Amino acid sequence: MKCDIILAGVGGQGILSIAATIGLAAVERGLFLKQSEVHGMSQRGGDVQSHLRISDSEIHSDLIPHGGADMIISVEPMEALRYLPWLAPEGWVITNSVPYVNIPDYPDMAELKAALEDNGNTVVLDADSIARDLGSPRSGNMVILGAASSFIPMPFEILEHAVQQLFNRKGEVVVDLNIQALRAGREAAGRE
Amino acid sequence: MQKLLLLGDEAIAQAALDAGMSGMYAYPGTPSTEIMEYIQASPRAAAEGVRREWSSNEKTAMEAALGMSYAGKRAMVAMKHVGLNVAADAFINSAVTGVNGGLVVVAADDPSMHSSQNEQDSRFYGRFAMVPVLEPRNQQEAYDMIFDAFDLSEKYKLPVLIRITTRLAHSRAAIERRDARTQNSSSLPSDPRQFVLLPAIARKQYRALTGLYEKLRTDSVLSGYNRFAKSDSRKTGIITCGIAYNYLLENLEQHHDDFPVLSLAAYPVNSDAVAELVESCGRVLVLEEGYPLIEEQLRGLLDRDVKVAGRLDGTVPRDGELNPAIVAAAMGMKKDSGKEVPAVVRQRLPSFCKGCGHADVFSALAEVMKGYGPGRVFSDIGCYTLGALPPFNMVNSCVDMGASVTMAVGAADAGLFPAVAFIGDSTFTHSGMTGLLDAVIKDSPITVIISDNSTTGMTGGQQSQATGRIESICLGLGVNPDHLRMIIPLRKNHEENMAVISEELNHHGLSVIIAMRECIQTASRNKKAAAAKKSQTA
Known part of the structure; x- marks a missing residue:
């Protein structure tokens, strides 16, 4: 088993929490893991990505080869498209539909939607609304992870447990909200 | 012991604590910052009184670390590559003074300039100062090398340079820890004039350093990190440095036996293994994350040997970090790339935070x-x-x-x-x-x-x-x-x-x-x- 994931978003949107959750789950399963992050200048509102690789055998490169990713998980729709050169032909894109507009020439939403539809294997959902409805507006990233969970070759309970571990120090309420967000995302993606 | 999931930077920090370091000195700089941050956050470092305050700049950090080494304790200093320019005066001279307690210098290079003004290769500084350089291939090796770096430093009385690059510094993997060692007790240098670089003393010590540097080529710990995997195939031999090896393995998959591979991770290099590879192969491909250091040495000034391929003949791009695709292309392997980036995607440059x-x-x-x-x-x-x-x-x-x-x-x-x-x-x-x-x-x-x-x-x-x-x-x-x-x-x-x-x-x-x-x-x-x-x- 190997699963190569590109995580995408804008600096400050919380893609590293998604990475940390999958990472904890992978460790619990006794899998090999490599996870490359972006620190420094790009974190100031620039595009950020993380290469996350899990496997049952040793992983060599910290970077996913071009055309090799099993999926792109993105918390922002334009950022999902930026990493298509890394996606395998049969790979999936799971992305939030809510744009993060911090540049003057952000593309027209209809064009963006068309480009996402063009890609084929794509799941688009409004993670912000789902998180807001749960009363946890900051849990959009966990909604997206939930939506991607059926593509990740690990039992869903393992991911739930990882969310619990990750948010444990913030208290029971935060843990519950994030697990609810994870479940809601999985349901919204409708791929049990 | 349970494995820890650590960034390359954090693996280095954890190793330094486990190897009995008494003080860490640094000025923040991407991609090196997380080394000090990890040590500052460590409850064990606090409990054991490990000194770990930020310094005003890389030069003051380097000098403070040298001072701690003078007093017999193990010290580490970390900086981004351009920080080594700031610390260079102290760094170069620390090879001439030599050390007392083990002294490890970590330089985190940033090829492709993700957060930097240039992509200088710190391995050159190691050669310039004539000190051992270790260039880990992965996070576990980074952890293990810190122990050897302190040991080598105390054995040869030299500072040891650890050279990493962004992708190792900022990538996480599981680390298996070793048993922790205790810190050194204080001790003054046996020769009270060892650190006094008056010309008469410096001349003597510099001459000894030049001799010692040649001896390092045959050190078994250093040579042990440079691994030669032979092959019956003699067409193309490959030399990798540091993490370039991972990109090679990513591409080799089932073709391991098709290429003899010399994977380097320690300098100065013993020329025996290099000679064996070069002499047995029709052509040598050099894959280096950084400047063409080994490639230039292989080519020499006259560069009449057409057998060498790498950054200098365009087989590998002259600048920028490596990745699996670049290495595949350099090996002449055709790899499927994904789709193009759609035209609708705009550049998103970093910007001031709202309210800055x-x-x-x-x-x-x-x-x-x-x-x-x-x-x-x-x-x-x-x-x-x-x-x-x-x-x-x-x-x-x-x-x-x-x-x-x-x-x-x-x-x-x-x-x-x-x-x-x-x-x-x-x-x-x-x-x-x-x-x-x-x-x-x-x-x-x-x-x-x-x-x-x-x-x-x-x-x-x-x-x-x-x-x-x-x-x-x-x-x-x-x-x-x-x-x-x-x-x-x-x-x-x-x-x-x-x-x-x-x-x-x-x-x-x-x-x-x-x-x-x-x-x-x-x-x-x-x-x-x-x-x-x-x-x-x-």
Whole structure:
């Protein structure tokens, strides 16, 4: 088993929490893991990505080869498209539909939607609304992870447990909200 | 022992603690910052009294580490690659003095310049100083190498350089720990003149160093890290350095036996293995994450040997970091790439955070500078360099730490008036103070704006040595109190701030304007931490 994931978003949107959750789950399963992050200048509102690789055998490169990713998980729709050169032909894109507009020439939403539809294997959902409805507006990233969970070759309970571990120090309420967000995302993606 | 999931930087930090380090010295710089942050956050480091405060710059860090080594304890110093330029005087000479307690220097290079001004390769510094260099291939090896680095340092009485690059520094993997060692007890050098580099002593020690460097080529620990996997195939032999090996393995998959591979991770290199590979193969491909160091040595000055392929003949791009695709192309392997990036995707450059104080300073400065024309703002290294991008487009230089002040001095000497230097608080205490003294002494007609956000912002909000001290530092250096002005960069003070900037720009002598407002990122973090503390005690 190997699963190569590109995580995408804008600096400050919380893609590293998604990475940390999958990472904890992978460790619990006794899998090999490599996870490359972006620190420094790009974190100031620039595009950020993380290469996350899990496997049952040793992983060599910290970077996913071009055309090799099993999926792109993105918390922002334009950022999902930026990493298509890394996606395998049969790979999936799971992305939030809510744009993060911090540049003057952000593309027209209809064009963006068309480009996402063009890609084929794509799941688009409004993670912000789902998180807001749960009363946890900051849990959009966990909604997206939930939506991607059926593509990740690990039992869903393992991911739930990882969310619990990750948010444990913030208290029971935060843990519950994030697990609810994870479940809601999985349901919204409708791929049990 | 349970495995730990650590960044390459964190693996190095954990290893240093486990290897009995007594003190860590550093100035923040991407991609090296997390080494010190990990040690500062470590409860064990606190319990065992490991010294771990930030230094004013990389040179003071290097010297403090050398001082700790002098007193017999193990010390580590970490910096980004360009930080080694700042520390170079102390670093090069530390090879001539030698060490007492083990001394490990970590340089984190940033090929492709993700957060840097150049992509210099620190392995050259290792050769220049004539010290052992270790270049880990992965996070586990980074952990293990720190133990060997301290041992080698104490065995040969030399500092040891660990060279990593961004992808290893900022990538996480599971680390298996070793049993922890205790710290050294204090001891003075056996020769009281070892650290006294008077010419007569330095000449003797330098000569010994040149001999020792050649001996290092046959050291079994160093040679042990350079692995040769033979193959019956003789067409193309491959030499990799550091993490380039991972990109090779990623591509080899089932073709392991098709290529003899010499994987290097320690320098200076023993030439025996290199000779065996070169002599047995029709062609040698060199894959280096960084400059073509080994490739240049193989080619030699005359470069008549057509057998070598690498960065210098275009087989591998001359600049930039490696990745699996570049290595596949260099090996002539065809790999499926994914789709093109759709045209709808726009560039998203980094920008000031909403509500950033630097942005308010630039707003006021931009409006005042309209009257003077472009090309007059010398800036420095930090978040505020983003003033070079829209909407401000007004920064005209970003060269090295502190260069804003001194370039403005030089430009003013050439007749540019008014000339502005724009520098942050942490960069000011790193390398701006000495330049300001130059400006004070000749009352240079420049306006220095110190944009003080009371933190080291770009690297994630580390403590700034300047906090609460800038005004007194400026006065102490001799800045005229009449032209030392304080402003608070807020929208509501815009008109008032413009007036101050305008007055000082028109002053034909040195002015310093301190614009002080805490970084909004740090402020919100501090607020959260304070709230959490309050709820705990409540």
